[in-house]
Each structure stands twice: as structure tokens, then as C-alpha cells.
Amino acid sequence: MKRIYISDIKKNxxxxxxxxxxxxxxxxxxxxxxxxxxxxxxxxxxxIQCVVFKGDVTDEVFDxxxxxxxxxxxxxxGTLKEDTRSPIGYEISVNNLKILSHxxxxxxxxxxHGVAFLMDHRHLWLRSSRQHAILSVRNQLITAIRQYFxxxxxxxxxxxxxxxxxxxxxxxxxxxxxxDDKAYLTQSGQLYMEAAAxxxxxxxxxxxxxxxxxxxTRRHLTEFWMVEPEVAFNRLEENIDLAEDFLVYIVNYVxxxxxxxxxxxxxxLAPLENVQKPFPRLHYEEAVSKLxxxxxxxxxxxxxxxxxxxxxxxxxxxxxxxxxxxxxIKAFYMKQDENQPEYARCVDILxxxxxxxxxxxxxxxxxxxxLIQSIKDHSLPExxxxxxxxxxxxxxxxxxxxxxxxxxxxxxxxxxxxxxETIPFPRMLERLTP
RNA sequence: UCCCGUGUAGCUCAGUCGGUAGAGCAAGUGGCUGUUAACCACUGGGUCGCAAGUUCGAGUCUUGCCGCGGGAGCCA
Numbered sequence: 195m196k197r198i199y200i201s202d203i204k205k206n207x208x209x210x211x212x213x214x215x216x217x218x219x220x221x222x223x224x225x226x227x228x229x230x231x232x233x234x235x236x237x238x239x240x241x242i243q244c245v246v247f248k249g250d251v252t253d254e255v256f257d258x259x260x261x262x263x264x265x266x267x268x269x270x271x272g273t274l275k276e277d278t279r280s281p282i283g284y285e286i287s288v289n290n291l292k293i294l295s296h297x298x299x300x301x302x303x304x305x306x307h308g309v310a311f312l313m314d315h316r317h318l319w320l321r322s323s324r325q326h327a328i329l330s331v332r333n334q335l336i337t338a339i340r341q342y343f344x345x346x347x348x349x350x351x352x353x354x355x356x357x358x359x360x361x362x363x364x365x366x367x368x369x370x371x372x373x374d375d376k377a378y379l380t381q382s383g384q385l386y387m388e389a390a391a392x393x394x395x396x397x398x399x400x401x402x403x404x405x406x407x408x409x410x411t412r413r414h415l416t417e418f419w420m421v422e423p424e425v426a427f428n429r430l431e432e433n434i435d436l437a438e439d440f441l442v443y444i445v446n447y448v449x450x451x452x453x454x455x456x457x458x459x460x461x462x463l464a465p466l467e468n469v470q471k472p473f474p475r476l477h478y479e480e481a482v483s484k485l486x487x488x489x490x491x492x493x494x495x496x497x498x499x500x501x502x503x504x505x506x507x508x509x510x511x512x513x514x515x516x517x518x519x520x521x522x523i524k525a526f527y528m529k530q531d532e533n534q535p536e537y538a539r540c541v542d543i544l545x546x547x548x549x550x551x552x553x554x555x556x557x558x559x560x561x562x563x564x565l566i567q568s569i570k571d572h573s574l575p576e577x578x579x580x581x582x583x584x585x586x587x588x589x590x591x592x593x594x595x596x597x598x599x600x601x602x603x604x605x606x607x608x609x610x611x612x613x614x615e616t617i618p619f620p621r622m623l624e625r626l627t628p
Numbered sequence: 629u630c631c632c633g634u635g636u637a638g639c640u641c642a643g644u645c646g647g648u649a650g651a652g653c654a655a656g657u658g659g660c661u662g663u664u665a666a667c668c669a670c671u672g673g674g675u676c677g678c679a680a681g682u683u684c685g686a687g688u689c690u691u692g693c694c695g696c697g698g699g700a701g702c703c704a
Contacts, residue, residue, distance in 0.1 A: 227667085228660040247661070264654095279662080299638070303654050303666055366702090408629065419703065425641095468632060500700080520639050544634055567679075590652045596701095599704030 195273070198238030203274065207284045210274045217242070217270045219494030220321070221262050221297075223304055231259040233288070241323065243277075244270050244286040251288060258291050265300040265321070270292050282328060305576055316503055316619060317628045327455035328615050331448060332604045334402075334455075338447035339421050339598075342440055343398050348423060351390040353383025353399040358578055365466075366406035368416075378405035385527070385582050387424035388593055392585060398423035408440065410623050411500070411626055412612040413550055415601060417621035430529075430557040433594035434515060436472055437543055442515060442596075445469040456602065461609040467545055469514045475515045478537065481506060487492040497523045504548035513552075516542045526572040527582075529557040530564060549606035555596020562586040 197216045219237030226232070229248035234241055246259040264269060271290035277281060288596040301315055302322070312319045319325055340462055344351070356370070357376045367378040390397040401423045407414065425436065449456075456463060476484065478494075485492040488505050492498075497519070498506070507514060518537040521530060528538035540556030559565045565586060571578055604616035614620040619628065 207662065222663085225663045225666060226660095227663055229661085230663075232662050232663050232666095234664090245662080250659090277665080281664090299655070301638070303639065305653050308640075308697085311639070313696095405703070409700095409702060410697095411699070411701095411703095414703075418704065497702085558658080564681095597704065602704055 197378060200235075200237050202241055203242065203284055205607045206426055207276070209285075211276060215286070216273065217272075217286070218294075219268065219270075221264055221266050222321075223264065224262065224371075226260075227450060228447050229562065230273050231256075232514075233262065233270075233291075233415040234395075235268070235286075236321070240282065242282060242286060243280060244254070244272060244291075246291065251290070255288070256540040258293055259288070261296075262291070262293050263297050265297040265318075266293055267295045267297075275589075302469075313614070313625065314628075320618060323456055325615065327575045328604065328608050328610070329618060331452050331608055332600070332616060334448050335444060335600065335604055335607065338444040338451075339400065341443050341447070342443045343423065346396070348396040348398050348451065349390075349394040351384040351387065351394065351397045351399055352375065352415055353380060353422075355380050356400070357381075358419060368406045369405045381405055382420070382597065383422050383528050384424065384595065384597065387422055387595060388582070388585055389424040391424040391512075391593055391595070392589065392591065396423070397399045399484055401528060403532050406625055412614075413500075413602060413603050415613055415617065417618065418613075420597045421600065422595060424593060424595040426591045426593050427595040428557075429561050429592050430537060430541065432519065432592060433555060433557060433596060434475070434517070437541065437555065437596050438471055438515070441473075441543065441553070442471055442478055445607065456608070459610075461607075463560065465511070466547075466607065470512070473513050473515050473541075473543070475517065477517060478518045478520065480514045484509065495520055495523075500550065503544055503550045507544045507546050507548060507550075510546060514544050524556075526568040526574060527558050529559045529564070530566055539594075543596075545606040546604070547606070547609075552602045552606060553596050553598050555594065557592060557594040560586060560592055562590070562591045607623065 195214065196250065197218055198210065200217065201464055203210060215233060217237060220506045221233045222234040222241055224231065224233055231246040233244040234245065235244050241285040246256060248256050269292040270286065271614060272286040274289055277285045302312070302318055308496055320329070331393070337466040355382045356372065358377065370377050370379060381403055382606055383401065387397055388401055398421060401419065402417055403420045404417055406416065425433070428436070445466055446469070449463065482492055482494045483503055485497050485506055488509060490502060492502060517540065518531060518534065518539055519542070521528065521536060521538045524538040524540050528540045531537045538556060542551050543553035544550060545552045559568060562583065566576070567581065569579055601613040601616040606615045608618065614622060
């Protein structure tokens with residue numbers, strides 16, 4: 195007998211109706227009433243109720259139904275029947291049941307648990323329907339990202355994980371031994387993308403990023419995934435158009451492909467359906483005025499804090515674009531604006547509902563002399579950036595790009611309180627296991 | 629790094645004024661042919677985070693340490 199998946203039943207139940215089918219999976223939950231056992235079978239593609247009736251099976255099979263415990267792996271043989279009470283429209287009338295591996299005292303019961311306990315059992319927590327939904331959204335979001343860049347003729351260029359020095363001087367890096375030398379785990383592939391853009395025109399990288407900041411908030415991980423496109427000859431305005439178009443595309447893709455998952459997560463879809471062009475665009479100083487109008491006393495010149503971002507984004511119904519931050523609070527490679535030398539040609543996109551910055555980027559400094567001065571101003575070791583400076587010597591161009599943090603984006607789309615559930619095995623200040 | 633909170637059964641928590649350690653769920657046994665976090669009855673289950681101190685007596689008070697949670701700064 196051919197084994198089928200629960201997803202086959204969800205997609206094409208009619209063709210299996212009345213037939214004897216074979217399923218393999220794990221016991222999600224069990225209820226019992228007299229001569230009936232209701233087994234919720236989970237196979238990774240869905241959950242289906244399998245009904246064992248004493249009158250239909252041998253004593254041995256009925257005994258197995260009694261013995262099977264939560265998360266035991268099992269094989270079920272039964273007849274598919276339509277049932278209006280079932281969330282997927284079908285259930286299985288069991289003929290035979292075989293326990294493949296008996297699970298003793300599965301730690302995660304269907305009742306309340308605290309976050310710490312669940313995180314300690316992350317390897318098992320992944321089996322729950324809520325975590326399954328979140329990671330399915332992550333999967334679809336990543337699919338959307340790759341598809342967007344493929345459709346728009348970008349080339350995927352992988353950036354190195356080991357790097358010789360800081361991309362940006364301000365943040366903390368993870369230092370690792372590299373034979374007799376030291377190396378650092380990457381905190382951005384961007385500098386490498388600038389080199390790649392001058393070889394391929396439109397490029398992007400997608401990989402893990404490491405930040406050794408001692409941040410202990412719902413928005414921070416020490417290891418997270420970032421996608422970073424870079425386009426040669428693009429200026430800030432074209433970069434903003436790209437970021438906007440990209441964000442609309444990926445959100446719409448997830449909305450179209452993850453209805454069930456967002457329903458399980460009880461996500462209000464209205465704010466996501468609002469993610470349509472154009473997004474409000476604010477100059478940094480306009481954003482500062484807006485913050486003061488909204489009742490905060492924000493001094494021009496500094497970066498926005500968590501509360502500032504929350505208050506600002508709550509004034510709009512879709513993501514907002516803030517450009518031209520003061521040069522001195524931005525990375526050394528940000529291009530100085532020709533008409534406003536105190537400001538950088540950079541862009542942040544803030545997600546609505548207080549989710550904060552999900553995209554950060556801008557135009558790169560293309561002038562050799564300005565760049566080398568900027569490296570000095572940021573007290574960075576000039577020799578480490580020799581290859582990067584070469585890009586300004588051999589056919590320099592305007593160049594712009596941005597980075598999108600996957601976990602923050604998933605948290606926003608799923609409406610989650612914390613980014614730790616958006617990555618299979620989170621790495622945080624106080625957590626390196628499992 | 630700083631601020632706040634918390635640590636009691638496998639899990640989630642209660643424990644009053646310092647006076648014999650509690651509940652619900654889970655687990656085990658029994659009952660019931662339609663359960664959706666099933667229900668009913670019974671049973672077992674404790675290094676009260678660790679260490680020291682105060683006291684006739686500490687889960688409770690004091691000090692230190694550790695773990696965890698939330699937040700800030702910084703960032704995606």
C-alpha cells in the first residue's frame with residue numbers, strides 16, 4: 195500500500211475517499227471515550243483525526259490505541275471518510291495501527307508552559323502547530339525573496355562568514371581564532387556586495403549575520419539572517435523604489451501563500467493588506483518634527499530609540515521610509531549628500547505596529563578621497579579596507595543597496611511579540627542551546 | 629553593562645503574621661461509542677535555585693551567588 199501525506203488529503207481528499215490508505219507520523223494528541231479512541235496524527239504536513247472503534251479492529255490494535263503516547267511515532271492504516279466536524283473535512287477510520295517507537299513522558303503537554311521551558315525544549319517545541327506555522331511563514335518569505343530577485347535579474351553572490359575586520363566600527367564583533375591569526379564573524383555582506391555589483395550589476399547575498407551586542411530585547415538575536423541587495427549605478431531614490439517594490443512583493447506573496455498559517459497565529463491581516471505603494475517618505479528632519487508633534491521631546495541629531503520608532507510608525511497605516519539621517523550617526527561608507535553635507539544619503543524602512551526597523555540601507559560613498567577621510571574619522575584601520583578602496587579607483591560608480599532582517603520581518607508578518615520564535619534555533623545573549 | 633521582576637511537584641502557579649508542603653494540568657488505574665484544552669472517580673509524585681546568616685523554628689526575613697524573564701542602550 196502506498197503511503198500518503200496529510201497534505202495529499204488536504205489538496206485532493208476526494209480521490210482517496212472510501213479508500214484504504216497508509217499514513218506515518220507522530221501522535222499529536224489523544225482523547226478516549228469508552229470503546230473509541232480519537233488519535234490526532236501529525237505527519238509534518240498536517241494533522242488528521244484517526245478514529246479507532248473497538249468493534250472495527252482486533253483486540254491487539256485496540257490495545258495499541260490505548261498504549262500509544264503523545265509523540266510516539268506510528269503507522270496508521272485506515273479508510274478515509276468525509277466528516278464535517280473535521281477542520282480539514284476528513285478523518286480516518288482506523289483498520290490497523292502500529293507503534294514504531296514508544297515515546298515516554300513527552301515533556302511538552304498540550305497545556306500552559308513558560309517561554310524558558312519551551313526554549314529549553316526548542317528541539318521538541320518545533321513540533322507544535324504554532325511553531326510549525328511560524329517557520330512555514332519564514333520558509334515562504336525566503337522563497338518570495340529569492341523569487342523576487344530571480345525575476346528581476348539579480349545574481350546571488352554569497353558573502354564570506356569569516357571576515358578580517360569590522361564593516362562598521364561601532365558594533366561588537368564575535369572574534370574567532372583563525373590559525374595563528376584572528377578573524378571575525380561577518381556582521382554584513384555589504385562591502386563584498388559592492389565588489390560583486392561591479393562585476394554583475396545587480397546582486398544580492400543571503401546568509402547568517404553575527405552581532406556580539408549585549409542586547410537583551412525582543413528584537414535582537416546574536417545570529418540572524420539578512421538579505422542584502424546591491425545595484426551598481428543606483429542612486430538613493432532608485433534604491434528606495436527597489437526596497438519599496440521588494441517589500442510589497444514579499445508581503446503580498448506571504449499573504450497569498452500563508453493564509454492558514456496566519457490564521458493559526460491569529461494575525462490581523464488588515465495591516466498587512468495595507469502594505470501597498472507608495473509608502474510615506476520622510477526626511478530625517480521631517481520625522482523629528484513629526485515625533486515632537488506626537489508629543490515626544492526628540493532632539494535632532496540622534497538616532498531613533500525603540501519608543502521613537504514605535505510612536506512614529508503608529509501614526510501611519512503602512513511601513514514608512516525615513517531618509518537622510520545625520521552623517522555622524524551612520525556608517526563610514528554612507529554617501530554624503532551633495533546639497534546637505536551634514537546628512538547621509540541613507541534610508542531606513544520602519545515596519546508598522548511598532549515592529550521597528552526592518553530595512554536599513556543607502557547610497558555608498560563613491561569618492562575615493564571622501565571615503566578615506568571617513569575611514570579616518572571613524573578610527574578604522576585603513577589597511578583593512580585597501581581592497582574596498584580599490585573599487586573607487588577602478589571604475590567607481592554610484593552604488594546603493596539595503597539589508598533586510600529576516601527574523602524581524604517574520605515577527606512583523608506573523609504579529610509576534612519576540613523574534614526568538616522566528617528562527618528554528620535562536621542564538622541570544624543568554625542562550626546557546628539547544 | 630544598567631534598571632525592574634522572578635525561581636515551590638514533569639508543567640502552570642498559590643502558599644496570609646515565621647509554626648506539619650497545596651491546587652489545576654500531566655502521569656498511572658478504573659468507567660463511558662463522537663471527543664475537539666473531553667469528562668467522572670481514585671492513586672503516586674517535593675534537595676521550596678545554591679550558600680551562609682537571624683530564630684526554639686525559615687518556602688516565608690537578611691546577605692551573597694547563580695539561572696531565567698522583561699526593558700534600556702546599540703542595531704536588522
